[in-house]
Amino acid sequence: MIDIQPEKLGELRQFITQFQGKPYFESNLIAVLHKAQALFGYLPREAMDTIAEAMNIPTAHIWGVATFYHYFNLKPIGKFVISVCLGTACYVKGAQEVLDTLRNELHIKVGETTPDMLFTLQEARCLGACGIAPVIMINDKIYGELNSKKVVDLINQMRKSAAKG
Amino acid sequence: MSQITIFINDKEYKVESGQTIMQTADHLGYHIPRLCYHPKLSIEGACRVCIVEVEGVRNFVASCAYPVRDGMKIRTNTKELRQTRRDIVELILDNHPEDCHTCERNYNCELQRLAYSMGIRRRHFTGEKKHYDKDLSSEAVIRDPNKCILCGRCVRMCSEIQKVHNLTQAHRGFKTVVMPAYNMPFKESVCTACGQCINVCPTAAFLERDYTQELFEALNDKSKIKVAQFAPSVRAAIGEAFNLEPGRNMEGELVAAFRKLGFDYVFDTQFAADLTIMEEASEFLERLQSGGKLPMITSCSSAWMKCMEQFYPDLIENVSTCRSPMSMAGSLIKSYFADKIGVDPDTIYSVATMCCTAKKYEAARPELVVDGRRGVDMVVTTREMAWMIKSAGIDFLNIEKEKPDSPLGMSSGAGAIFGTTGGVMEAAIRTAYELYTGETLVDIEVEAIRGLKGVKEGKLTMDGAEIRVAVAHGLGNACQLLDIVRKEPQRYHFIEIMGCPGGCVGGGGQPYASVNAIPLDENALQKRAQALYDLDRHKTIRRSHDNPDVQKLYREFLQRPLSPVSHKYLHTHYHAKTPRGIIPRVELK
Ligand code: SF4
Ligand code: SF4
Ligand code: SF4
Ligand code: FES
Numbered sequence: 001m002i003d004i005q006p007e008k009l010g011e012l013r014q015f016i017t018q019f020q021g022k023p024y025f026e027s028n029l030i031a032v033l034h035k036a037q038a039l040f041g042y043l044p045r046e047a048m049d050t051i052a053e054a055m056n057i058p059t060a061h062i063w064g065v066a067t068f069y070h071y072f073n074l075k076p077i078g079k080f081v082i083s084v085c086l087g088t089a090c091y092v093k094g095a096q097e098v099l100d101t102l103r104n105e106l107h108i109k110v111g112e113t114t115p116d117m118l119f120t121l122q123e124a125r126c127l128g129a130c131g132i133a134p135v136i137m138i139n140d141k142i143y144g145e146l147n148s149k150k151v152v153d154l155i156n157q158m159r160k161s162a163a164k165g
Numbered sequence: 166m167s168q169i170t171i172f173i174n175d176k177e178y179k180v181e182s183g184q185t186i187m188q189t190a191d192h193l194g195y196h197i198p199r200l201c202y203h204p205k206l207s208i209e210g211a212c213r214v215c216i217v218e219v220e221g222v223r224n225f226v227a228s229c230a231y232p233v234r235d236g237m238k239i240r241t242n243t244k245e246l247r248q249t250r251r252d253i254v255e256l257i258l259d260n261h262p263e264d265c266h267t268c269e270r271n272y273n274c275e276l277q278r279l280a281y282s283m284g285i286r287r288r289h290f291t292g293e294k295k296h297y298d299k300d301l302s303s304e305a306v307i308r309d310p311n312k313c314i315l316c317g318r319c320v321r322m323c324s325e326i327q328k329v330h331n332l333t334q335a336h337r338g339f340k341t342v343v344m345p346a347y348n349m350p351f352k353e354s355v356c357t358a359c360g361q362c363i364n365v366c367p368t369a370a371f372l373e374r375d376y377t378q379e380l381f382e383a384l385n386d387k388s389k390i391k392v393a394q395f396a397p398s399v400r401a402a403i404g405e406a407f408n409l410e411p412g413r414n415m416e417g418e419l420v421a422a423f424r425k426l427g428f429d430y431v432f433d434t435q436f437a438a439d440l441t442i443m444e445e446a447s448e449f450l451e452r453l454q455s456g457g458k459l460p461m462i463t464s465c466s467s468a469w470m471k472c473m474e475q476f477y478p479d480l481i482e483n484v485s486t487c488r489s490p491m492s493m494a495g496s497l498i499k500s501y502f503a504d505k506i507g508v509d510p511d512t513i514y515s516v517a518t519m520c521c522t523a524k525k526y527e528a529a530r531p532e533l534v535v536d537g538r539r540g541v542d543m544v545v546t547t548r549e550m551a552w553m554i555k556s557a558g559i560d561f562l563n564i565e566k567e568k569p570d571s572p573l574g575m576s577s578g579a580g581a582i583f584g585t586t587g588g589v590m591e592a593a594i595r596t597a598y599e600l601y602t603g604e605t606l607v608d609i610e611v612e613a614i615r616g617l618k619g620v621k622e623g624k625l626t627m628d629g630a631e632i633r634v635a636v637a638h639g640l641g642n643a644c645q646l647l648d649i650v651r652k653e654p655q656r657y658h659f660i661e662i663m664g665c666p667g668g669c670v671g672g673g674g675q676p677y678a679s680v681n682a683i684p685l686d687e688n689a690l691q692k693r694a695q696a697l698y699d700l701d702r703h704k705t706i707r708r709s710h711d712n713p714d715v716q717k718l719y720r721e722f723l724q725r726p727l728s729p730v731s732h733k734y735l736h737t738h739y740h741a742k743t744p745r746g747i748i749p750r751v752e753l754k
Contacts, residue, residue, distance in 0.1 A: 026751055045347055049744075058324075058355075058747045059346035064333030 004046045008039045012047060016054045026057055029065060033072060042073035078113045078120040080158050083137040087126030090134040094147065098134050099123075101148040105155050118162055119155075169235035174242060186228035186239055187215055195241055196681075198250060198279060201316040202229040203365060205666075205685060206325055207752075209317045213253055214279065217241050225249060251283045257314050258285070259292040260339075261368075268312070268369050273677045275367030276314060297342060302350035305358035305374055305525040306673075310342045313370035319343060319362035326666060328641040328748050329472065331356045343370070355475050355746040357640065359468035359664050360522030360546075360673015364684045373522045373674055377549050377556075383514050383542075384427035390508060393428040394494045394573070395419055395518040397435050398584030398669040399547045401696040402520065405689070406551035406676040407561055412692030414700055417566020419518075422554050424567060430502075433569040434517065435576030437494035438583040438592070439709035440718070441465060444735050445487045445589075446597035446709075447726035449659055453632075458482045460635075460650060460657040463589050465489040467527035468664030468673075470739070472640050476748060477647060478741030483660075486736040490583065491517050491524055492533050494573060495540020496734040501722045502573060510536075516543045518550045520584070520672030523664065532737050546674025575714045578701030585694035586638035586668035587614035587621060590661040594625060594634070595708045601627045609707060615698075617667060617687055620646050622657075634659045639666040644748055670694050 015035045019028040032055065036047040043066050052059045066072045084090075084099045103109065106119050113120040129135045132144025136151070143154060169182045173195060180189050185208075190197050200212040208230050216225035220238035225246065233239075240246065258280060265271050297310040320332045320343060331345050331354050345354035363371040384391055404413040423431045449461050464470060464485040473484055488496070495517070499510040517524065521544075527533070528541040545553070554561050568574070579595055582588030591611045598606040613623035614634065619642035623634045635657045637646040643662045650657065665671045667690035675693075678684045706712055723731045 026749065026753060048346075052747055053745075056747055057749055057753065058330035059744070060324075060330050060333040060355075061749070061753050063344075063346040063348075064335055067335040068337050 004040070004044050009046060009050050012036055012039060012050055013054050016051070026055060029055065029057060029062065030069075033062075033066060037072060040076075042076050044076075076113060076117065078118050079162060080118060080138050081120045081122060083122045083124040083127070084110075085124050085127045085129070085133070085135045085137070087124075087130065087133075089126070089130035093133040095134040097148060098136060098146050098151055101151045102136075102155075105152055118159065169233065171233050171236070172238045174240055175238075180233060182233065182235070184233055186217055186219075186226070186231050186233055186237075189233050190217075190228065190239075190241065197228050197241055198282065199229060200275070200279065200314070200367060201318060203318050203321070204683065206318060206321040206365075209321065212257075212314075212316055214250060216246060216250060216253075218243055218246055247284075251285060254280055254283045255285060255289060258288065259290050260294050261314065262294065262311050263288075264312075269372050269375070270312075270369040270677075274369065278680065279367075293339070295339075300344075300351050301374070302352035303356065303358065303374065303526070304352075304529045305522045306351055306356060306360055306363065307372050307374050308344075308351060309370055309372070310344070311370075312368045313343055314368055315341055315343070316367060317343075318365040318367070319371060322361050322365045325752075326639055326641050327357070327359060327361055327664075328644045329355060329357055329359075329476075329746065330749070332362065353744070355744055357468040357472045357475075357664060358523035358526040358673075359640065361665065361685075363522065363673055364671075364675070364677070373546050373549065374525060375549060376525075376543050376545055377553050380516060380543060380545060380549075380553065381557075383516070386514070388512065389514040390430070390506075390512055391428045392430045392432065392498050392502075392513055392515045393423040393518065394432045394434045394437070394491065394498075394515075395423070395550075396491065396520050396524075396584060396669060397438065397581050397697055397700075398520040398672060398675070398693060399518050399550070400700075401584060401670055401693040402675045403547050403551050405679060406548065407555075408679070409562070410692070411689040412696045414696045415561075416700075417568070418561055418564055419550075420569050421564045421567040422559050422561055423518075425559050425564070426553065426557055428516070430570045431567075432494060432498070432573040433576050433580075434490050434494055434519075435580035435583065436569075436573045436712070436714065437490035437497070438580035438589075439577050439712045439715050440493050440497075440735065441487055441490045441583075442579060442589075442592045442596050442709035443715060443719075443726045444493075444731060445485050446593045446600055448485055448487065449593065449597055450601055451727065453658065460654070460660045461485055462660045462662055463487075463593075464737075465583070465589060466662060466664040466669075467521060467523035468640065469643065469662045471523065471526060471742075472643075472664065472746065474739050474742040475744065476644075476746035478745075480647065480650070481739050481741065483650075484739060486732075486738060488533065488735055488737050489524075489527060490580075491519060491544075492527065492540055492737070493735045495528070496533075496535050497540075497573060497718075499538055499540055500535070500734060501718065505572065510538060514543075515539075515541050516545065517541045518547065519544050520547050520669045520675050521665070522546060522673040524674075530737075532739070535734060547672075548674055548676055551676060572714055572718065575712060576704075577709050577712045578704040578707035579709045580712070581697050581700040581704070584669040584697050585615075586617070586663050587611070587636045587661065588668065588697065589663075590614050590623075590634055590636050590659065592709060593659070593661075596710045598625065598627055599708065599710065606708075614661075615694075617690060632659065633657045634661070636661045638663045638668050638671075640664050666690070667694065670697070 199215040210230040218240040300308040400416040503510040525544040579592035637643040670693035
């Protein structure tokens with residue numbers, strides 16, 4: 001499990017103080033959630049509890065907002081977030097095979113993260129790179145014209161780079 | 166506001182401006198179908214069941230959210246409208262379980278009624294159904310997201326009227342689910358167990374935890390002595406579950422029905438209400454005379470009890486240590502009464518029928534255990550008891566009325582009015598005045614604190630001393646009052662809080678609104694309250710301290726109010742609990 005460093009919660013509290021006393025104080029919730037995600041990589045319950053207390057907003061309301069926007073991660077994510085494009089073009093060109101390979105190689109389902117916190121697997125609608133279908137995106141980078149072998153090679157590369165630190 | 170002219174279905178009407186089409190149509194006798202709308206809650210405009218046609222406006226408009234204007238031509242019942250509405254409701258049914266015949270809300274379901282009145286007689290599509298786990302963690306309120314149609318009434322009830330803010334519509338689109346923060350189990354959430362979400366839910370997505378099967382089993386257990394008690398407001402409301410008008414007092418029928426169901430002894434929680442007054446009035450006077458913490462706040466509402474521990478731990482010392490009448494009766498049943506009939510208290514099965522879901526939570530509070538045992542083994546709601554009476558084939562409306570048993574059955578008029586907002590305070594005043602001044606209070610009906618105003622204030626003079634009291638019902642109103650108390654601790658001496666709108670008569674376990682009525686209809690709440698005030702007026706004994714059985718109980722067992730024996734059986738304590746509740750300063754959208 002990920003440790004929630006108290007310093008980071010302190011930083012989050014500090015961040016909130018800049019809005020204190022200003023009109024529509026509560027309307028800064030989204031900005032504050034962004035900050036929390038920047039600090040922790042996702043929205044841990046401890047961060048949402050801290051925000052609730054510091055902003056005097058019920059946790060249920062924060063939870064409603066946090067779950068509404070796909071941008072917010074509710075669970076810790078891996079170092080590499082892999083999005084597999086399942087748009088029509090990719091699908092026709094074998095995206096399912098790519099996805100199945102990733103699932104087998106990483107032993108996780110879509111939406112999950114490997115226990116070593118290296119990889120998170122996601123589905124995506126069209127990533128806008130149909131010309132080089134099938135594609136995946138790892139963090140912000142697109143990889144195209146994939147097949148099973150290329151995918152496995154990519155994963156091994158990532159593993160090596162992570163091991164080097 | 167001014168007079169304007171509108172046309173509904175080509176008929177001309179003079180109406181007030183500044184209202185919605187739905188409100189106006191209601192006054193004129195057109196009931197536009199609706200689902201997410203509730204007159205006491207903010208307008209969500211989500212379900213679109215209430216659409217009407219307005220000439221000159223391209224799309225159908227949601228009548229619950231659209232204001233009337235001069236010259237407006239409205240149509241409520243065209244072919245296209247009927248078809249579109251029907252499509253909307255069919256879409257809701259599309260991913261709703263087809264469970265009616267095994268569903269708790271069967272015959273009591275707004276969705277069923279709506280589907281029927283739309284003329285939906287067969288299903289055209291069956292879509293993807295939701296599959297979520299039920300939340301059965303709480304002793305009081307359970308949640309079945311599969312039955313939820315996302316009208317949002319519960320969320321608004323919990324945040325706007327109760328100010329508990331336990332619920333939200335999490336996620337989006339097809340995946341939207343009503344849940345507490347972090348999808349926490351109810352038991353671990355800030356839920357006060359008030360059950361008001363159950364009352365406003367049109368379907369079976371929220372229900373009380375049902376103990377009826379276990380109770381039928383216990384009633385058949387020959388080795389147990391089965392003892393019943395029932396709250397004042399149960400008698401004032403249960404008739405509605407048998408299609409009677411609100412406000413019929415069914416006390417005698419209930420006692421008879423309990424005996425027919427197999428209870429060996431039937432006691433009345435109103436007796437314990439008298440006892441509560443003896444203890445609470447004495448506690449108040451002691452605080453007043455010895456400089457104790459004031460204002461003193463009443464403690465008999467279980468939802469308020471939980472709310473206080475999570476939202477107002479700073480006020481714990483202000484709250485009376487008295488148990489609720491139900492719990493006082495419970496501990497006496499397993500001590501004083503067990504002794505009287507010479508049985509081992511563990512052979513007694515003690516069951517309370519309550520207007521309240523939170524009483525299920527209260528009965529399980531470890532703080533209330535005396536000599537290793539619970540005073541109340543099971544709580545069922547008015548709704549559950551109504552069902553049991555029907556299921557057992559008891560002819561409730563025609564049975565001969567009966568009287569409760571001694572020694573915990575006789576009650577004063579003060580005990581009866583406990584079931585309505587202001588009643589506990591009024592009952593306490595009747596007794597406190599006499600204990601303090603030694604004189605009898607002549608004018609015992611305290612009008613200032615009766616009725617459905619959210620926060621009520623009153624004053625009385627006792628031997629020249631001015632005593633200021635306040636009363637709030639519904640946790641949202643309580644929150645307003647307690648804000649004042651936090652700012653001005655000297656302003657009041659004595660405060661009554663009941664967790665539900667209208668007090669216990671509006672409890673989360675009361676019968677569902679009947680056809681064409683709305684949940685928490687003020688008219689119905691008033692009639693239920695009136696039944697209790699009538700009960701009071703028809704009693705010769707109207708002050709708790711005049712109840713001869715209460716006096717006898719003190720002589721034989723408790724000695725005097727606030728004695729060590731009283732403390733053991735009739736009082737309790739509270740702790741700050743987590744998660745801490747948060748009440749926002751502004752309405753969040
Ligand atoms: S909630 Fe209503 S419509 Fe749904 S299954 Fe139950 S009775 Fe039927
Ligand atoms: S029982 Fe009361 S406090 Fe709990 S969720 Fe329902 S309305 Fe809110
Ligand atoms: S639980 Fe009931 S009241 Fe709440 S949104 Fe669902 S259907 Fe509506
Ligand atoms: S009742 Fe008007 S939109 Fe739901």
